[in-house]
Every structure is written in C-alpha cells, then in structure tokens.
Amino acid sequence: SSTNTSNAGNDFPFYRLSDTYLMRAEAKFRSGDEAGALVDINYLRNTKRGQPAYTSLDLDKILNERGYELYWEGNRRTDLVRFKKYTAPRAEKDFVTPDYKILLPIPLSAIEANSTLVQNPGY
Numbered sequence: 001s002s003t004n005t006s007n008a009g010n011d012f013p014f015y016r017l018s019d020t021y022l023m024r025a026e027a028k029f030r031s032g033d034e035a036g037a038l039v040d041i042n043y044l045r046n047t048k049r050g051q052p053a054y055t056s057l058d059l060d061k062i063l064n065e066r067g068y069e070l071y072w073e074g075n076r077r078t079d080l081v082r083f084k085k086y087t088a089p090r091a092e093k094d095f096v097t098p099d100y101k102i103l104l105p106i107p108l109s110a111i112e113a114n115s116t117l118v119q120n121p122g123y
Contacts, residue, residue, distance in 0.1 A: 018044055018069040026062050041065055059083055098122065 025040035038057050044065065045051040054061060063083045067076065080086035087097040100122030111117045 016070065016073065018048065019073070019075075022062070022066050022069060025057075025065075029057060029059070029062060037062070044069060 021040045021044055025037040028034075028040065029037035034057050038054060041057060041062065042053040046053060049068065060083075063079060063085065066079050070076075070079075077086065081102055086102055087099055089095055100120070103120040105123035106117055106119055111119060
C-alpha cells in the first residue's frame with residue numbers, strides 16, 4: 001500500500017472502452033488479422049455512431065476511426081507519429097513539418113540538471 005496521500009492532479013477518472021476496441025483492432029490488423037480488426041472497428045461504427053460497416057480496412061481507416069472516437073482525448077499527435085502522418089500536411093496545416101520535430105526538445109532545465117543529457121538534433 002502507498003503512504004502517499006497527496007493528490008498528484010494527473011489522474012484520469014475513466015478509460016474509454018472505444019479506445020480499447022481501437023487498440024485491439026490496430027493490433028489485429030498489424031498482425032495480419034484484418035477480419036478480426038473489422039469486427040472491432042465495425043462494432044464501434046455501427047453501435048456508437050450508426051455508420052455503415054466497412055468491408056475492408058487499411059491503416060488510414062483505422063487512423064480516421066481513432067480521430068472520430070477519440071477527438072477530445074489528446075492522443076492525436078501520438079497517433080499521427082505512430083501512423084507516420086505527423087509531418088505531412090493536413091487540415092489547417094498546409095506544410096511539411098521537418099522530421100526532427102517528431103522528437104520534442106529536452107527542456108534546458110533538465111540539461112542543466114544532468115550534464116549527460118544531449119539535446120535532440122535540430123533544437
């Protein structure tokens with residue numbers, strides 16, 4: 001048991017079942033089980049949003065579904081990096097982002113506190 005009784009203020013009070021379905025669908029798809037991934041994606045499309053079922057699936061459709069279901073969850077940057085779309089132009093961003101910006105800069109205060117840290121390239 002923990003003796004820490006302070007509130008860190010970084011708790012999430014719930015976990016989205018939709019995210020679990022989407023993670024499982026992506027894992028199934030990436031391991032070659034498109035049929036299994038379609039079951040999970042179509043469950044969300046039909047049950048949650050009343051959308052027609054997909055008959056085939058690709059990574060772009062999975063990324064889109066993550067966007068529809070997790071619009072306010074704060075996962076989009078991570079998803080775009082994982083799906084290799086972060087640097088590409090998209091809505092409200094009509095330019096290519098340099099690849100070095102996939103990694104964020106290490107804060108100067110961390111580098112000052114630990115001289116063995118080396119700043120990420122480009123920063």
